[in-house]
Amino acid sequence: MNYIFYFLIVISIIVGAINGKLQEVTNAVMDGAELSVKVAFSLIGIMAFWLGIMRIAQKSGIIDWIAKVIKPITKVLFNEIPPESDAVGDIAMNFTANAFGLSNAATPFGLKAMEELQNVNKDKTSASNSMCLLLGMNTAGFQLIPTTVLAVLVGIGYKNPTEIIAPTLLVTTIAFVSAIILSKIFQRIWKPRIEEVKNEQSD
Amino acid sequence: MSNLINLISVWALPAILLIVLTVGIFKKVPIYEEFTEGAKDGFKIAIKIIPYLVAIIVGIAMLRASGAIEMCSNLMSGVLTRFNVPADTLPLMIVRSLSGSAALGVFSDIANNLGPDSFATKLAAVMVGSSETTFYVLAVYFGAVGIKKLRYAVLVGVLADIIGIISAVWVANLMFA
Numbered sequence: 001m002n003y004i005f006y007f008l009i010v011i012s013i014i015v016g017a018i019n020g021k022l023q024e025v026t027n028a029v030m031d032g033a034e035l036s037v038k039v040a041f042s043l044i045g046i047m048a049f050w051l052g053i054m055r056i057a058q059k060s061g062i063i064d065w066i067a068k069v070i071k072p073i074t075k076v077l078f079n080e081i082p083p084e085s086d087a088v089g090d091i092a093m094n095f096t097a098n099a100f101g102l103s104n105a106a107t108p109f110g111l112k113a114m115e116e117l118q119n120v121n122k123d124k125t126s127a128s129n130s131m132c133l134l135l136g137m138n139t140a141g142f143q144l145i146p147t148t149v150l151a152v153l154v155g156i157g158y159k160n161p162t163e164i165i166a167p168t169l170l171v172t173t174i175a176f177v178s179a180i181i182l183s184k185i186f187q188r189i190w191k192p193r194i195e196e197v198k199n200e201q202s203d
Numbered sequence: 204m205s206n207l208i209n210l211i212s213v214w215a216l217p218a219i220l221l222i223v224l225t226v227g228i229f230k231k232v233p234i235y236e237e238f239t240e241g242a243k244d245g246f247k248i249a250i251k252i253i254p255y256l257v258a259i260i261v262g263i264a265m266l267r268a269s270g271a272i273e274m275c276s277n278l279m280s281g282v283l284t285r286f287n288v289p290a291d292t293l294p295l296m297i298v299r300s301l302s303g304s305a306a307l308g309v310f311s312d313i314a315n316n317l318g319p320d321s322f323a324t325k326l327a328a329v330m331v332g333s334s335e336t337t338f339y340v341l342a343v344y345f346g347a348v349g350i351k352k353l354r355y356a357v358l359v360g361v362l363a364d365i366i367g368i369i370s371a372v373w374v375a376n377l378m379f380a
Contacts, residue, residue, distance in 0.1 A: 004262075004357065005258055005262060008262030008263065008265065008266055009262055009265060011266065011269070011271060012262070012265035012266045012268070012269040012271065013265070013269070015266075015269040015270060015271040015274065016265070016268065016269035016270070016271075019269060019270040019274075021268060021269055021270050024268040024269070025265050025268045025269050027268065028261070028264035028265045028267065028268035028269075029261055029264070029265060031264055032257075032260045032261035032262075032263070032264030032265065033257055033260075033261050035260055035264070036253065036256035036257040036259075036260040036261065037253060037256075037257070039256055039260065040249050040250070040252055040253045040256055041249065043245075043248075043249045043252075044245055044246055044249040045245070046245075047244075047245035047246075047248055047249055048242035048243070048244075048245025048246060049242065049245070050245075051241045051242055051244045051245050051248075052237075052238035052239065052240075052241040052242035052245075053219075053220065053223055053224075053238065053241070054241060055237045055238065055240060055241025055242075056223050056224065056227040056232060056234050056237050056238055056241070057223045057226075057227075059227065059230075059232045059237050060223070060226045060227040060229075060230045060232045061226075061230065062222070062223060062226055105216075105219075107343065108245070108248070110344060111248050111343070111344065111347045111348075112244075114344050114345075114347055114348045115347070115348055117348075118348040118349075118350070123352075124349070124350075125349070125350065125351045125352055126350065126351075126352035126354065127345065127350045127352060127353050127354050127356055131344075131345075131348075131350065131356070132353075132354055132355060132356040132359060134344070135340065135341065135344055135345070135356045135359070135360065136356065136359040136360060136363060138335065138340045138344065139335055139337040139340045139341065139359070139360035139363060139364070140335065140360075140363045140367070141333065141334050141335025143332070143333075146328075146331070146332025146333070148307060148331075148332075149310070149328050149331050149332040152307070152310060152311050152314055152328075153314065153319070153324075153328060155314075156314045156315055156318065156319050156324075157319055158314075158319035158324075159319065163378075164325065164328045164329060164332065166378075167329050167371075167374045167375060167378050167379075168328070168329050168332035168333045169333075170370070170374055171329055171330075171332075171333040171367055171370045171371045171374055172332070172333035172334075172367070174366060174367065174370045175333060175334075175363045175364070175366055175367035175370065176363075178362070178363050178366045179359055179360070179363035182358075182359045182362055182363060183355070183359050186354075186355035186358065186359060187355070189355075190354050190355040
């Protein structure tokens with residue numbers, strides 16, 4: 001992340017200077033900073049709402065039920081988390097909400113799952129295998145119906161907008177499955193560097 | 204078919220609410236107290252992710268303002284016309300992992316300028332519909348729990364995006380070209 005952050009900013013400044021757009025780049029700092037707070041604040045209400053609903057779902061046993069149904073799958077994929085962890089249910093809800101295109105609802109579930117995964121994580125600053133997998137599943141953006149895209153297509157008078165659904169579903173499935181396979185491959189190669197962490201702490 | 208899909212997308216949210224609240228009442232869960240208890244966390248999480256959002260959103264805003272994305276698509280346009288990829292969809296490929304609203308903006312732009320019958324509109328629709336804003340998800344999810352070493356997560360996200368773009372081009376050519 002350190003290098004990504006560095007290169008994002010350095011490349012922007014260099015390319016901005018070449019294109020004579022340095023002023024625009026500087027303005028983007030202010031606009032971006034303002035926008036990020038707006039994004040976070042716009043999340044508060046909807047997050048609070050869904051976390052509240054989720055709490056009811058949890059207390060009434062719905063989450064347990066959903067988790068039980070898709071447990072065979074999550075058990076194989078997330079083989080490192082203890083089966084009694086709440087993370088299983090949250091991951092299930094996160095996936096279900098994403099699949100139905102409710103990304104506003106999916107984020108609170110995903111973040112809750114992240115917290116549960118962090119609770120069983122050995123090194124609190126480094127992402128665990130399960131966290132990386134959950135991330136990969138979310139960045140692939142698996143969705144049954146691309147509602148926003150359909151809305152735009154209807155808006156321009158597209159005759160048969162639903163013809164877009166099948167190809168989109170195929171593509172998103174390919175991306176989703178590759179994200180899972182890639183995570184499983186990389187977790188073998190890219191082991192967490194525990195020794196390094198110990199050194200940093202003793203410094 | 205389209206009616207059914209419409210029905211599902213309109214009913215998905217209300218159905219979840221109905222089911223959760225009804226089961227809650229039925230099982231004698233104090234739903235109002237539990238709701239407010241759960242909702243408290245919304246505020247905490249949203250505040251916690253601000254620093255991470257600022258870093259990512261400012262970086263991407265700077266990159267977009269610098270013109271680097273246009274430069275990149277100009278560089279690649281020669282190669283990609285060979286695979287029947289319209290040049291108009293190039294900025295979309297780069298932008299879709301970085302910013303959801305920008306991707307939607309570029310897509311609306313393509314759709315409105317090139318019209319419903321163009322291949323570019325169809326390809327763009329598949330690309331936007333099948334993607335999620337990778338860097339936003341990374342910042343928010345890891346930010347919420349204070350993870351600083353992302354290990355291979357970025358690599359997986361970016362590679363899955365690239366695979367998504369390639370398969371979008373392949374599927375769109377198969378079905379619409």
